[in-house]
Amino acid sequence: MTANPRPQPGPAREYRFPAFERRTLTNGLTLLIAPTHSLPVVTVLAIVDAGAVAEPPGQEGVAQLTARALNEGTPKYDGEALTDYLEQLGTSIGGGADWDSASLAMTVLHDNLDNAFAHFAEVLITPTFPEAAIERLKGERVAELMQIESEPRELADEKFDEYIYETASRFRLPLGGSKQSVERLTRSEVVAFHAARFRPAATTLIIVGDVDSSVAVSMVEGVLGAWSGDSAPRASASDRPVRTSRAVRIVRKEGAPQSEVRIGHVGVPRTHPDYFSITVMNAVMGGLFSSRINLNLREVHGYTYGASSAFDWRREAGPFVVGTAVASDVTVPAIEETLKEIDRMRSEPISESELSLATSYLEGVFPIRYETTAAIAAALATLTVYGLPVDWYDTYRARMGAVSVADVLAAARAHVHPESMQIVIVGDAGAIREPLEALAFGPVDFVSP
């Protein structure tokens, strides 16, 4: 119908990641400020070296519990009054923990920044951790774990991590801890974890949005300048795999209409020099809609609604995993096709067209990723957590664009290991057992959720 020829792009308008200023206060607190004035909002994000890898042994889950309990009260306000005060200002303060850091975040309208920030600072450094709130949050975490037992997607992710890391690794247990570890946690452990890890030199405060740099600096100095204390040493987790030979685990979910499948192994640390070639390699293999695995499983075979691969980036090596959900009766054919695609990434170079699709996507989508103050703050947090250079985002697109076909092949051969691939399936064991055994991929065991 349209007689118009397919259009070609015009010249790209220049884009730079928002400029930001870096300061260190005398107490060691790092401050990153990125003023952006298009809308009257400000995101404040504190990143603290208090992630799950820093937990004392036997206290798995204390990092998340501590972060979630931060906003349960300060010396001036109990939890309810604090919530009400902030929500009247149209905001709320939320704490969370990741493997390598804890975070405290709020997004607030410009006019309410000063008032909200005073409370933000108190929540960060002088939380009271009421006993009743700690016990309630523990109960909520236990309920969350019960929900995961009947939710196949999260269950598969959790069971995969548990299946691939060595017994001593913190990565084996869920980020928020297991039922057993969480039920054991006490208020005094939370208080001690906060006291040991939430220190000015272990904290980066990121402020992005409609605020001037000098105003932000004096606001922070006024409220957090007197915060003091030395930091605990940086912690790390073991990222050793539990085995190097292929193996399969089936997590029983009788009568399940689909199998949730995870295929992969221990991956690569975030700071690995091959980061860019791995990212491009993964985009071609399973990272994009138009990737090999998704087009094969979804568009050629109609096995699934979607299939994707990802490297879960952490300071130590997180999992590399291909994930999909397929009807029970095609579980094994879908696994075979996935393994075939993985092998093909290592056996032959990708085409120039596949390479340019991945690199032009990764370069082009870059400004789209940073539309919001929260997204820009998260990007600055990434710099902090992994110790990346300040010009990381200025050079990102050029470095992504420089990845070659040879680099992708080398990345696949160095970082994807068919001989030690691990498979976890949450599904109807009765329906998939026989064809899976016939596949003769590796030893198979069966567990309950």
Add this chain to the structure above:
Amino acid sequence: MRIPIETFRLENGLFVTLSEDHTAPIVAVNLWYHVGSANERPGRTGFAHLFEHMLFQGSEHVEANEHFELVQRAGGTLNGSTWLDRTNYFETVPSNQLAIALWLEADRMGALLPAMTQQKLDTQRDVVSNERRWSVDNQPYGTWWEKLPALTYPDPHPFHHSLIGSFGDLNAASLEDIAHFFATYYTPDNAVLSIAGDFDPHEARELAQSYFGSIPRGKGKPPLPDMSLPETFGGTLREVVKDDVSLPRLYLGFRVPPFGSRDYYAASIAGAILGMRKGSRLQRTLVREREVATDATAFTFDLPKGADILVVDVTARPGITPERLEAEVVREVDRLRTEGVTQSELDRAVALIGTDFVVSMQSAGERADQLSRFATYFGDPSLINDQMSRYGAVTVEDVDRFAATRLGEDNRAFLMYVPRDDEEENTGASADAVDGAVPVTV
């Protein structure tokens, strides 16, 4: 904060809204077609959504799956979604790639059928069947999406039947159905095109005209049946679902005034007072004080015709029975209905909604989608700029009147999920040793 808006209409009826913002070199393209599952004929549930999948299978000048590849190669993000009364397609691309995004949308609006084949339809039917398994059948509480509308909109109201559809109906869909649906609903005069972000308005007009201008106007679509409904259900509706879930969960629905009407805003604020964030009544009392729930939220479906629904969604804590959960939720709803709300609660809700609105407007894709929404539903995209003043105009008396008339026993639909086998559930909850695995070597 005001979103700048320009509008025009092509001769074939395509309504276009433009909203410039040059903060970053990106632009969002968003098309709403005024068709959703409400327009499906009997025996073809799920068709509007299946059709949405077919729109990514190529058109006269675009190969199957090339739409995705071309947008991603351009450095863009994209998707589509189907709702009860509309279907949308959207991409955000670097601003120098606006032309390709518009060209792709025009090619599939103007010339979809030459690319349709039985094989593509069969594959997408399999994909959608797997989407149904993934998002509904193999997901705890996943059937609530079809059960709550079925409970609250009486058959044969157009919102009654399943949006994602049954396997039987999906299998019955034919290429003739595709051709007929396309000719009826995917026409320029049944669509709104919004462009938001970094573009030159003069160029955007020219591109819209040259790519979409020659697509013929539709022949009109069959009118929807009368959508109007009484103000309340006229009684308490109830369904209990035994499901593979670990904890009971209640979806409590109320029939409320349609999206965009004056009283809708009072309903929306009542919902926020009940279930938005930690300071809301349900979170404060049920989650924090009494510890009978792990989470509580409230939201509306935002349907502008007939009647909307307000949904309160509360999950029990371990050990709390469905009966107790229901009684606790009802107590809070009754309290709202009989005692009303305070000015401070109203202010809290409006402040939170206001911040969320400004935050969402940072995204070009979100701006374009909202412009399409107000243009499609009300013929006036500038209503986006009135939303906060409409919320701000709501008084305590408005919310109290809403609660008194719409939250009573004559207007409640209880959709309760309970663990399939309570006895097994109790043992499961206390059993830690799950690794009773016997390895099998093959």
